[in-house]
Amino acid sequence: MRAYELMIIVDEDADDATLNSVVDNVGQLVDKAGGTIASTDHWGKREFAYKIDHKAAGFYVVLEIVTDAADLGEVERVLRLADEVVRHKVMRLPDKEAKRRGLFSPAGEEAKPT
Numbered sequence: 001m002r003a004y005e006l007m008i009i010v011d012e013d014a015d016d017a018t019l020n021s022v023v024d025n026v027g028q029l030v031d032k033a034g035g036t037i038a039s040t041d042h043w044g045k046r047e048f049a050y051k052i053d054h055k056a057a058g059f060y061v062v063l064e065i066v067t068d069a070a071d072l073g074e075v076e077r078v079l080r081l082a083d084e085v086v087r088h089k090v091m092r093l094p095d096k097e098a099k100r101r102g103l104f105s106p107a108g109e110e111a112k113p114t
Helices: 016-032 072-081 095-100
Strands: 002-013 034-053 055-067 085-092
Touching: 002 016, 002 095, 016 034, 016 055, 016 072, 055 085, 072 085
Parallel strands: none
Antiparallel strands: 002 055, 002 085, 034 055
16 A cells, blocks of 8 residues: 555636535546545645746645555546646655554554545
8 A cells, every 4th residue: 555645736716616526536536546535635725936827826635545556647647637727746655654644554554534
């Protein structure tokens, strides 16, 4: 099992339904790959340090993902093509950090989603 942290920044002009649609779509892709979303943290609307595509702010969502997949290539591909996604970043968490966050049980198996 591998643990990942995925940050998605959605366009500030998007409504709640669009934001939830992006998160649900990611969840479906992760489920299809045999993984689970351990947690979803909506940070809300935040200002950018500089304008991105003439936008000054966006909605931030951070997902903790646990999966057997070697990477999240399909998720990244879909996010790269989505018009409402301004930026996204996937980081593989070191095993020590994943255990500290409770994403892995002591036996090395996946923890239950919260």
